[in-house]
Amino acid sequence: MSHITHIALDDSNLPPPTPEIEQERKVAMFDLLEKNSFDLPNRDDRAVPQGPYHVELSIREKRLVFDITTDSGEKAAEFHLSLSPFRQVVKDYWAICESYYDAVKNLAPSQIETIDMARRGIHNEGARILAERLEGKAEIDNDTARRLFTLVCVLHFGG
Numbered sequence: 413m414s415h416i417t418h419i420a421l422d423d424s425n426l427p428p429p430t431p432e433i434e435q436e437r438k439v440a441m442f443d444l445l446e447k448n449s450f451d452l453p454n455r456d457d458r459a460v461p462q463g464p465y466h467v468e469l470s471i472r473e474k475r476l477v478f479d480i481t482t483d484s485g486e487k488a489a490e491f492h493l494s495l496s497p498f499r500q501v502v503k504d505y506w507a508i509c510e511s512y513y514d515a516v517k518n519l520a521p522s523q524i525e526t527i528d529m530a531r532r533g534i535h536n537e538g539a540r541i542l543a544e545r546l547e548g549k550a551e552i553d554n555d556t557a558r559r560l561f562t563l564v565c566v567l568h569f570g571g
Contacts, residue, residue: 414451414463416556417483419444421567422470432513433566440562449553452480452489461488469560471495471567478550493545495568501538502568508534535561 419441423429429437450467452460461482468479475492482488508531515524539557542564546552552560 414465415448416444416450416467417464418466419563420466420468421563422468423567425471426567429566432509436509436562437566440559440566444556444559444563448556448559449551450556451551453548453551455548461486463488469563469567476564476567480550489549491549497541497545498538498564498568501534501541502565505531505534505538505565538565 421437450465451463452465454460464483465488466481466483468477470477470479472492474495476495476498477490477492479490480488508527512524512527512531515527519527535558538561539554542561543552543554543557546557
């Protein structure tokens, strides 16, 4: 399976991120580039350029856009996904993240762990939705889906 060697977010139309959101973004991008599985299947009997890939994520006209090129700059694919399936899980994710950030400052470790388990559960659900939406467009593993979902959340923050 191929992989992503460069990831970019087009957040030019978003408000400045909070320190927590900026940290989520940095960690997700670092982890994604360290290890990921991302491949484009052949579509409609057309060969797709082989990776590794550069991926730019953006939100345009209320759609999540994946703009994918090869390392050499050759256009590999572009697909647009409706944001509707992500709205509730992103909202839930940021709400539980806020609770988690507050808990880290004020609560006992056992309470923090409970909130973190809930946060991971919501994160897993978002990754599952993303993987389903990418079915037939891109082949990704669970860890890659989780990291990409975090970046979708970062883009959604201002959208």
